[in-house]
Amino acid sequence: MTARVFIPRDSGSLAVGADEVAVALASAARKRNTPVEIVRTGSRGLYWLEPMLEVATPKGRIAYGPVAPRDVEALFDAGILGGGAHALRLGPPEEIPFLKRQTRLTFARCGIVDPLSVSDYRAHGGWRGLERAMRFEPAAIVEEVVQSGLRGRGGGGFPTGIKWRTVRDAESAQKYVVCNADEGDSGTFADRMIMEGDPFVLVEGMAIAGLATGATKGFIYIRSEYPHAVATMAAAIEAARREGWLGKRIADSSCDFDIELRIGAGAYVCGEETSMLESMEGKRGVVRAKPPLPAHHGLFGKPTVVNNVLSLASVPTILSEGAKFYRDFGMGRSRGTMPIQLAGNVKRGGLFETAFGVTLGELVDDIAGGTASGRPVRAVQVGGPLGAYFPRTLFDTPFDYEAFAARDGLIGHGGIVIFDDTVDMARQARFAMEFCAVESCGKCTPCRIGATRGVEVIDRIRRGVEREANLALVEDLCNTMKFGSLCALGGFTPYPVMSAIRHFPEDFGASPRLAAAE
């Protein structure tokens, strides 16, 4: 029997040599006249173990990692194809504590299936949500999503079902579903992993959104920094069309739904939904004033659902397992699971999907295992470049939209970037302002001019020039940006800046004793 070996091909694994390992494996197998079928998958998201390969044995899969090409000969000699012992043997992947502790709903298949095999997708529970949705009235699909408690995973946390209801109720001959795959936040890669590792779940989620709202056309706006995601998504759309899951009368129903890709062009602000719509219309990505909401007046002026990749990819589970199943995970008003991304200076970096409610400390110390450098964790930034920096004293904060907001932070798209004790928080605050200045769409003065001023003032503080006066100036500037900006780029840049100043005053020239008292 031909042995089967699974090796990831998502860009995260490619970046650390997965292709080279696959080549070495194929050549070692040829040399030994041993037939081996190499299946390229997405990543399981245990990135410190990538490239991680898995061998199918009669007792299930056995993982090995991180594998370098030079390890392959020794792995063969150790009988890897039968799951043999070796220093790199990790055992059954599901038993690796990092994976075992997760609740994988959205990421149930990622890293397991061949991302472009429609039949693999079906065999692992795919299309069931769409099939169930087809037996519902559109209003009932919307209701199921409302009842699940699903909130937008792109950052805003707006209830997805309510948004769908608004679009469903809007009168128009043409409506759209737009998937926001701009994933610009540093420290996040969950959208990328889905598109590269389980693209059909996004196709299915978008088709369900189409049925529910009466939209017949979908677009996915993918950032240009993700060429591999673009390629996999394009191939998946082709395959889904071939098999009748997209196009006219999908899955033998009376409904049409098709998807087109649009590629971003390196502007962070185009992740903001109205800027994205402008960009898709072929214009500068300048943010639109709201109202009107995209749900009423979206792409080309038509009612449009705009949802993040993860929001849409959570929908098939909600439809196949029911709203209650999903809602029973989580805490407070944060229902279901969140794919959390552990990044930066991290010992065990990767994707950790879990029910809301886990604390920041558990995530950083326990699950991620602290820093890669082995030095103490000093700060973590949660929620991307617009998210606050948290000190260790706030590590009891549970992962929950409201709990983070109560501490002047946000969970955003679920990225956690870990820094060790060599970090200079004044430099991080400066970067936040600089990033805002570089990426501003230019529409509002507080964002466009304020951020540039912010960089100058922080530079003065770092040089020790009139520290107190300049700190007061930064705070003023932050208030102006917070209340005078149209969107969260200008409006939330104060989060990283002010959290750095508040929690790490010693980096802004305060004496340690003063800092403790402040």
Next chain:
Amino acid sequence: MKPWNKERAEEIIQAHRNAEGAALPILHGLQAEFGFISEEAVVMIADALNLTRAEMHGIVTFYHDFRRAPPGRHVLKLCRAEACQAMGGDALAARVRERLRLGWSETTDDRSVTLEPVYCLGLCACAPAAMLDGRPVGRLDRERLDALLDGVQP
């Protein structure tokens, strides 16, 4: 990357001009072919889409991706965002700039390589990260970086 060719550019524009929101697909198509968006191309797109030259100029310059001058034979995009900063990305960036004697978005005199900043490649669990000619590279350190640079500028 191919040298500028007006007929070919016209073909690319025609292939996309009827797409909904054609500007970005056209610009991406032209940059994939020629490596940059020339002034002549800006005028041609403006004509095709019934926009003024100023409007088209505004669109091209809004987006960081579109180059206004031809790149070198290789393009190295180095991530400058937070997760990579946390792993010493700034020091690596300084090293690259020193070795190539380049500022951001500049090309070496021998035209071998263009250095571009990028804010996150989604490789943040394998930081610091870069992309060389579209190929992702993670867990960069001095040695890996030097090996990369040796490959593009022997």
